[in-house]
Amino acid sequence: xxxxxxxxxxxxxxxxxxxxxxxxxxxxxxxxxxxxxxxxxxxxxxxxxxxxxxxxxxxxxxxxxxxxxxxxxxxxxxxxxxxxxxxxxxxxxxxxxxxxxxxxxxxxxxxxxxxxxxxxxxxxxxxxxxxxxxxxxxxxxxxxxxxxxxxxxxxxxxxxxxxxxxxxxxxxxxxxxxxxxxxxxxxxxxxxxxxxxxxxxxxxxxxxxxxxxxxxxxxxxxxxxxxxxxxxxxxxxxxxxxxxxxxxxxxxxxxxxxxxxxxxxxxxxxxxxxxxxxxxxxxxxxxxxxxxxxxxxxxxxxxxxxxxxxxxxxxxxxxxxxxxxxxxxxxxxxxxxxxxxxxxxxxxxxxxxxxxxxxxxxxxxxxxxxxxxxxxxxxxxxxxxxxxxxxxxxxxxxxxxxxxxxxxxxxxxxxxxxxxxxxxxxxxxxxxxxxxxxxxxxxxxxxxxxxxxxxxxxxxxxxxxxxxxxxxxxxxxxxxxxxxxxxxxxxxxxxxxxxxxxxxxxxxxxxxxx
Numbered sequence: 001x002x003x004x005x006x007x008x009x010x011x012x013x014x015x016x017x018x019x020x021x022x023x024x025x026x027x028x029x030x031x032x033x034x035x036x037x038x039x040x041x042x043x044x045x046x047x048x049x050x051x052x053x054x055x056x057x058x059x060x061x062x063x064x065x066x067x068x069x070x071x072x073x074x075x076x077x078x079x080x081x082x083x084x085x086x087x088x089x090x091x092x093x094x095x096x097x098x099x100x101x102x103x104x105x106x107x108x109x110x111x112x113x114x115x116x117x118x119x120x121x122x123x124x125x126x127x128x129x130x131x132x133x134x135x136x137x138x139x140x141x142x143x144x145x146x147x148x149x150x151x152x153x154x155x156x157x158x159x160x161x162x163x164x165x166x167x168x169x170x171x172x173x174x175x176x177x178x179x180x181x182x183x184x185x186x187x188x189x190x191x192x193x194x195x196x197x198x199x200x201x202x203x204x205x206x207x208x209x210x211x212x213x214x215x216x217x218x219x220x221x222x223x224x225x226x227x228x229x230x231x232x233x234x235x236x237x238x239x240x241x242x243x244x245x246x247x248x249x250x251x252x253x254x255x256x257x258x259x260x261x262x263x264x265x266x267x268x269x270x271x272x273x274x275x276x277x278x279x280x281x282x283x284x285x286x287x288x289x290x291x292x293x294x295x296x297x298x299x300x301x302x303x304x305x306x307x308x309x310x311x312x313x314x315x316x317x318x319x320x321x322x323x324x325x326x327x328x329x330x331x332x333x334x335x336x337x338x339x340x341x342x343x344x345x346x347x348x349x350x351x352x353x354x355x356x357x358x359x360x361x362x363x364x365x366x367x368x369x370x371x372x373x374x375x376x377x378x379x380x381x382x383x384x385x386x387x388x389x390x391x392x393x394x395x396x397x398x399x400x401x402x403x404x405x406x407x408x409x410x411x412x413x414x415x416x417x418x419x420x421x422x423x424x425x426x427x428x429x430x431x432x433x434x435x436x437x438x439x440x441x442x443x444x445x446x447x448x449x450x451x452x453x454x455x456x457x458x459x460x461x462x463x464x465x466x467x468x469x470x471x472x473x474x475x476x477x478x479x480x481x482x483x484x485x486x487x488x489x490x491x492x493x494x495x496x497x498x499x500x501x502x503x504x505x506x507x508x509x510x511x512x513x514x
Contacts, residue, residue, distance in 0.1 A: 026079035033397055035083060036069040040076035047077050048231060055488045059381045062086075062410035072396055077231055082384075082403040083396075086411065088438040090394050094385055094404060095438070095446035098393065102385035102404065103129075105448065111237050112226055114246035116253055119306035121451065127296075133451070134297045136307070139281045140455050146357040147276035151189040152459050153355070155182055156466040158199045163503045164471065165201065172476045172500040175327055179463075180320045184210050186459050187315040191308055192263045193277040209259070216252040217317055218491055256309045264304075279308050314452065315459065317492060318379045323460045324499065325377040325484070326370060329424045330464075331473045331501050332482050336426060340365055341468040348469075355469075360461050368426035370460055374442040375412040376424055377486060379493050383408055383444055408441045422483040471503040 023043060030037045040046055050057045062084065065073055071086040085091055094102050103125065110123045117123070121132055138144070159182040166173035181198045188196035188209065197203070198210050206214065226245045230237045246253075263279060287298030299307075330337040343365045344355075351359040360366070383406040387398050398404065413421045417439045418428065429435060443450040450456075467473060478500055485496040 023079055026081075027076060029081045029399075030074040030076070030083075033074075033399075035072060035074040035396070037074035037076070038065075044076040044078040044080075047075055048228070052228075058488055059409040059486075059493075062382075062407040063413065066407075066410065066414075078233065080234055080403070082405050083398060084405040084407055086407060086414075087394065088436055090396065091406060091438040091441075091445075093393050094406075095444070095448075098391060099446050099448070101387055101389050101391045103388060103448070104386050106384055106403065107386050107401070108230055108234055108237065108403075109227075109247070111241035112230060112246050114248050114253060116257060116302065116306050117246070117248055117309065119300075119303045120310040121307055122310070124303075128292075131292065131295070131297055132299055132303055132307070133447075135282065135285045135299045136451055139278060140452060142357070142454075144276060144281065145454060145458050148190045148455075149357050149360075149458060149462060151193075151277075152186045152462050153466070155186040155189060155199070156463040158182070158185065159463055160466050160470040160503075162199055162201055163467065163473075164505060167502040167504070172478075172502045175324045175499045175501050176320065176494070179323050179327070180214075180316065181210070182463060183316050183320040183323070183459070184213065184312075186463075187312045187319075189277075190455075190459075191278045191311050191315075192259075193280070194263060208255070212252050212255045213313065213316055216249050217313070253309070256312070257305055260305045260308045278311055279304065282307065311452070315456065319456050319459050321377075321379045321493060322370070322373060322456065323463055324495075326373045326460065326464055327467070327473055327501055328475075328479075328484060328495075328499060329373055329376070329482075330369065330468075331475045331479070333424050334472075334474075336369065336424070337468065337473065340369055340464075344465050344468055355462070355465055357458075360458070360465065363461070363465075364430075365426065366461055366465070367457070368429040369464075370457060371429040371440070372424060372426040375418075375428070375440060376422070377484065377493065378409055378412055378442045380442050381409045381488065381493060382406060383441065385448075406441060411439050411441060414439075424482065467503065469506075471505045473501055473503050476500045476502055 027040050027044060038046070041049070050061075065084065066086050072083065072090070074081055074083050076082075085094070105122060110118060110125075113120065113123050121129065121136060124132060159178070162178055162181070163173055166178065181201075184198040185196050188194045188198070196209050197207050200207075205211075224247055226240060226247050229240060260279070264283065267280060267283060282299050282304045285297070285299050286304065287295060287300060289300055289302075291298060292300050330340065343363050347359045347363045348355050350362075385404045385406070387400055387402045387404065390400050391398050411417065415421055417436075437445060443453040478498075480495070480497050480499070484499075486493055487496045488494075
């Protein structure tokens with residue numbers, strides 16, 4: 001029995017032919033540009049299917065694709081083409097020389113950030129980005145970090161105390177859990193001048209701020225209907241946003257909005273009691289929405305709230321994983337750990353026994369260890385830019401609105417660039433002039449690089465200095481041997497298995513901080 005009339009079948013058949021033709025035309029873009037690529041599959045869903053079935057292809061596939069296609073190749077997400085670039089000279093032009101042609105990271109997932117989070121620095125563009133960036137860049141100057149370091153240091157001392165307590169009572173500690181408590185504590189102290197009580201091991205449960213943040217970061221974006229719909233049909237994003245769709249949990253955003261409003265009210269009621277924290281530095285440059293339309297520098301109340309939230313999220317998660325991986329690398333490389341401890345002790349001795357901003361800054365091997373960890377286990381797998389005009393770079397034509405993928409993880413693990421890339425070797429970064437900056441991009445590059453880079457370095461450095469002064473960090477019987485297996489299946493780059501370590505106290509002299 002026919003379910004539809006002949007005319008209906010003809011209409012449906014015609015629509016299918018038109019859809020097939022539309023997709024076929026879209027899938028000729030990379031071929032017409034002479035950019036090698038794998039077949040996009042049915043409706044261009046091959047890439048989406050791979051992500052859903054194994055999200056680890058995001059960092060596993062780029063090195064294989066480079067061997068197969070060369071340093072420039074393409075792919076499709078439904079009908080949208082993207083170009084992945086390993087060529088270092090092209091990357092330099094995209095990040096720096098031709099920044100005007102690639103001023104934004106992505107057009108996707110900006111409107112579905114939500115009414116509040118669409119104002120974060122990583123999402124805004126044009127004059128709004130320039131205005132906000134001019135306010136925020138001085139917030140991370142040496143002078144400002146010098147004032148914030150004691151807040152971090154108090155949190156790092158509690159971290160070492162907790163590591164010792166768990167090592168003595170249980171013979172080990174969960175590295176991610178105990179370090180996440182430190183990063184949350186440090187971020188709340190430096191963003192809000194607020195004590196989160198995150199490092200209280202006796203409370204029995206997470207504090208509200210930790211609980212809400214963990215809930216938000218535990219969501220797998222590749223199982224989110226909103227994320228998938230925007231990935232497959234980018235043109236749907238404005239409509240999804242108008243219907244109230246956003247990928248940040250509303251309870252999480254509402255909680256942080258109330259928290260930031262409360263902190264702002266406290267600061268307004270006691271103007272003489274201002275501490276140097278990130279929110280205060282933004283409030284010092286606050287302007288109205290009307291002023292934002294005409295002035296070149298300043299930040300509105302919505303932008304203050306949004307960026308306060310993103311500072312907490314980024315500092316909590318990315319710094320947590322960086323410090324976790326660094327502890328693991330030093331625990332499994334005792335010779336590097338001993339060398340670093342000696343440098344820390346000597347650096348403190350050269351500054352009258354004080355662990356402060358100046359002594360930390362002069363510890364060259366400490367920076368090498370952090371950089372090598374960022375290369376080996378970078379929390380940032382890929383970065384991207386979107387072309388704002390037609391442009392040709394090194395003979396490769398990139399059309400307007402094309403997404404360019406920067407394979408950060410693959411660049412840091414290429415055998416063509418690094419000798420034994422899966423081995424932890426801080427000496428790679430002894431002479432930074434010998435390292436092409438385009439091979440090491442955990443912070444991005446150019447005018448749109450990560451604004452909080454120096455802040456993150458400081459938070460990790462003060463913590464690892466306190467840890468190594470307080471003891472020897474060691475693997476346990478269950479600690480996986482290097483190279484550490486990683487996965488994105490746990491929402492962000494994480495160890496594939498649980499990571500437990502222990503710390504053995506050392507008889508060292510007590511140091512003071514400034």
